[in-house]
Amino acid sequence: MKRVYLVFALALAVGFSVQSAAAQTLKTVKDRGMVACGVSQGLPGFSSPDDKGNWTGIDVDICRAVAAAIFNDPTKVKFVPLSAKDRFTALQSGEIDVLSRNTTWTLSRDTTLGANFTGVTYYDGQGFMVRKSLKVNSALELNSASVCVQTGTTTEQNLADFFKSNNMKYEVVAFAGGDETVKAYESGRCDAFTTDASGLYAYRLKMASPDDHVVLPEIISKEPLGPMVRHGDDQWFDLVKWVLFAMVDAEELGITQRNVDEMTKSDKPELKRVLGTDGNFGEQLGLTKDWVIRIVKSVGNYGETFDRNVGAGSPLKIARGLNQLWNKGGIQYAPPIR
């Protein structure tokens, strides 16, 4: 009998000890020795594993840049593939430190999910893909069409808005996974397939005959894609934010993976600040003086990352477009490191 009371008392004691959630993500990451990075389950160009299990993509490179800045080793990342449904829960629960999963920055996501967006990795927009044989040249000709869409994204709402504001009818066929959606579209269940334009190009690569399909010119929404971190940890927020800004600033200043070593010998004050010769900007972020050197050496600057994953150097061959630097016709603009 006494043992029962003892067990009760122990249970109560355990129950009363409340765990306080400490906002010390950087410390946790350093102790763990790895950055836990939430990525997609396989979207070419953004985050997809190759047949040996190595992850590549522009979202992947952001996480690798964060790991390089902290540990000087871009391989110290644990990638957690997440579906559209559980990506936010994984971030909220602490399973991942950064969600780098082509997530659109919207007001409701910024406020109701307990997370912050740290910047825009890729300015995207939603588009449509149809078979060339349908001889459709514009999304406005899609009245009463069937459209395949993946649930759990901003896509469905944009689709509904577009068809409603243009007074067109449509049939929506919504699937849970991206691959099932594409398969249904390919089998002819739907006339059109809609997702972010970058996704359209990526999925077209996976199709049986990519040349049978054409991406329609209309972009029906703004989809600024960027990484997310939890609320309540300003230091980690600043760190991830400035890793992306550093990559953009590096491209603006002409620092590339190849010339970063000689650039450290330069006398230009801007280069000296960015590369850590002057000032202690890295330490202000909780990193080291050579944080930008580490980032650029591991993944390159923003332009190199873009080209390698989704641009001219990749099978997707997406033009820079809006993602070009602000002084070259696009809108990628990073605050200065000073």
Place this chain on the structure above:
Amino acid sequence: MSIEPRPPPRQLVAKLRRVLGGGAGWRGVFLQLLFVAVLAWIGYEIVDNVRSNLASQRIAAGFGFLTNNAGFDVNQTLIPYSGSDSYARVFVVGLLNTLLVAVIGIFFATVIGFLVALGRLSPNWLLARISGGYVELLRNIPLLFQILFWYLAVLQALPPPRQSISLFDLFFLSNRGLVVPTPIPHAGLEAVAIALLLAISASLLLRFYAQRQLFQSGRMLTIWPYIVGLIIGLPLIASLAFGSPVSFEIPQLRGFNFAGGSRIIPEFVALTLALSTYTGAFIAEVVRAGILSVHKGQMEAGSSLGLSRGAALRLIVVPQALRVILPPLTNQYLNLTKNSSLAVAIGYPDLVSVFAGTALNQTGQAIEIIGITMGVYLLISLVTSAIMSFYNWRIGRSMGG
């Protein structure tokens, strides 16, 4: 010295102590109360912890989101719904879709199950083997694969809408679904409906009367010509007197799809097919167990009375087997209802896909939405098992125990 059993307590307090605490007496009561209190406290702590964690991270909580605009459309809606309706309405749409699949699936699964079970017990060797093969095959392949198989098989077999198979230019079959003309109600509909109800009640009364006659005087009346005449004749007279009850809206191919008419989407057909055949295999085994549980003597008694095998099964064996069949059959019905949540894999807009899928992602409020979904499935399951328990009780009562 003989050991006498303790006499039961006679006073009220002592009786209460016995009832509440059993052998342990008042100490037992105290421990039970303590246990319940600890459970309640744990439950309260969990809820409070969740609420304070959500608040500290500034994650939205509460059920206010149900009145917000959903902003997305749904493929199949049994009630009128558009993108500007609320999340609460989307919830109802998803729930109705799930119930539709569940009800139709349960019906077909039961039919298939009974037929396959009887086939497996048949003295015809080939039929028995084929039924056995059906059960073994379908029981052992995971349901998700079966659903995907039916969906892809159904889709591949059907032509695109511009080359759809048409029947009398009224019904069109394509990979967008089966398009049928929609009935549009006219003035005469109420009269015809009332006439039909009258005909059905009259038929039931007639049947009751014929049964009475059989038990009292042993005469068997043939009433089926009268029943047919009533059910066809009364509504016909009503429609002639009050005008035609419906006119039909004929679907026409316009652009990509058909305008007008109602459509049965291939996702629904694939899901219902998969669920019915899969659960039918399990039900077949349950029914077979029930029939085997009835003593062989019953069948022999039936055939000694001159009944054919089919009549003996129907009148003697199966009613007795039902007492054994019903509880596991309830299990299978509940399984079918819950398995319908796999619809999300093929794009059928059931409750999980629409509410715990799209709505969850758009609002981000996972805890509330999953809680509501779990509660609804629990409710559906409880109602189903309540209905089956009632039926079981009715059967048990008529069997005399």
